Amino acid sequence: MERYDIAIVGTGPAGLEAAITAKIRNKKIILFGSAALSEKVQKAHLIKNYLGLPEAGGADLQKAFLDHLSQMEIAITDEKVTLIYPMGDYFSIQSSGDMYEASTVILGAGMVPGKTYPGEETYLGRGVSYCATCDAPLYREKTVAIVGFTPKEEAEADFMAEYAGKVYYFPMYKDEVHVREGIEVIREKPVSVEGGMKVEKLITTGSAYDLDGVFFLRESVSPGQLVPGLEMDEGHVKVDRSMKTNIPGCFACGDITGQPYQYIKAAGEGNVAALSAVSYLDALRRAKA
Numbered sequence: 001m002e003r004y005d006i007a008i009v010g011t012g013p014a015g016l017e018a019a020i021t022a023k024i025r026n027k028k029i030i031l032f033g034s035a036a037l038s039e040k041v042q043k044a045h046l047i048k049n050y051l052g053l054p055e056a057g058g059a060d061l062q063k064a065f066l067d068h069l070s071q072m073e074i075a076i077t078d079e080k081v082t083l084i085y086p087m088g089d090y091f092s093i094q095s096s097g098d099m100y101e102a103s104t105v106i107l108g109a110g111m112v113p114g115k116t117y118p119g120e121e122t123y124l125g126r127g128v129s130y131c132a133t134c135d136a137p138l139y140r141e142k143t144v145a146i147v148g149f150t151p152k153e154e155a156e157a158d159f160m161a162e163y164a165g166k167v168y169y170f171p172m173y174k175d176e177v178h179v180r181e182g183i184e185v186i187r188e189k190p191v192s193v194e195g196g197m198k199v200e201k202l203i204t205t206g207s208a209y210d211l212d213g214v215f216f217l218r219e220s221v222s223p224g225q226l227v228p229g230l231e232m233d234e235g236h237v238k239v240d241r242s243m244k245t246n247i248p249g250c251f252a253c254g255d256i257t258g259q260p261y262q263y264i265k266a267a268g269e270g271n272v273a274a275l276s277a278v279s280y281l282d283a284l285r286r287a288k289a
């Protein structure tokens, strides 16, 4: 399998600046995230404190970022990363689309809004999953619930229906839902996941559903779930001033590392994280020589 020098998760200012800096340093990079960039960039009305762009709107900043990527020939792999597994001197990366390998990882995935549901973490890997594309084949002819936080997840529900005997779809948004025939759309909010050794029920505000698996498909996965063993500090990834985490070769930047939540702070940390990853790669190369 092709091995990248640096895998960057997130197309907000943190991940984008990390990608640009790493590319300037001639590293082989892969950048994961939405090709439309961060919603937190798109949705800002007026930004008054971004250096060099006074009075910019979110759309202006988005365009400036996309132009910069295009000028530097940096491509975005529009896939959601679901698991990053440290393998010693490299990382194995699972996404909604494929498996990848990289020598270092930079987490610029922003802050995950909201909390997990009771039972969700208990049953992770025992009926709870965050990636329908990865785990759908495990649910052939079984009963599954998909809790989708954005309309993008409707495609995941459709894919799941190719395998499962029964699919319930719980949209966590107000838009009209377009899923294939046979998928039951339920406008109730999940309350908890229950079971014995494995998931057995999804309890909602209106009812309880007997099932074999439940998929929580959020815009992002919490960092602790994304990278097993990652040290956290009050909900943020713990880093030092060089943006190193407790896992060698894994760096983090932007909102994910803590407040203040600001574009320029995120971009600045992305720059530091990339330079630290470059130094780490140099040390790795020297150690192997």
Ligand SMILES: Cc1cc2nc3c(=O)[nH]c(=O)nc-3n(C[C@H](O)[C@H](O)[C@H](O)COP(=O)(O)OP(=O)(O)OC[C@H]3O[C@@H](n4cnc5c(N)ncnc54)[C@H](O)[C@@H]3O)c2cc1C
Pocket: 009, 010, 011, 012, 013, 014, 015, 032, 033, 034, 037, 038, 039, 040, 041, 043, 044, 045, 046, 047, 048, 049, 079, 080, 081, 082, 108, 109, 110, 111, 219, 220, 221, 226, 253, 254, 255, 256, 260, 261, 262, 263, 264, 266
């Ligand atoms: C409405 C609004 C207005 C704001 N106005 C200002 C302002 O005026 N000035 C200012 O300085 N700050 C402002 N902010 C704050 C600013 O948006 C954030 O601090 C900044 O966007 C953080 O950048 P980031 O790169 O760390 O994370 P984000 O911008 O949140 O980007 C993270 C990206 O990672 C992606 N991602 C997450 N998980 C995964 C995964 N598992 N796989 C692949 N991709 C993933 C997300 O989809 C997202 O695109 C505003 C925020 C909002 C919401």
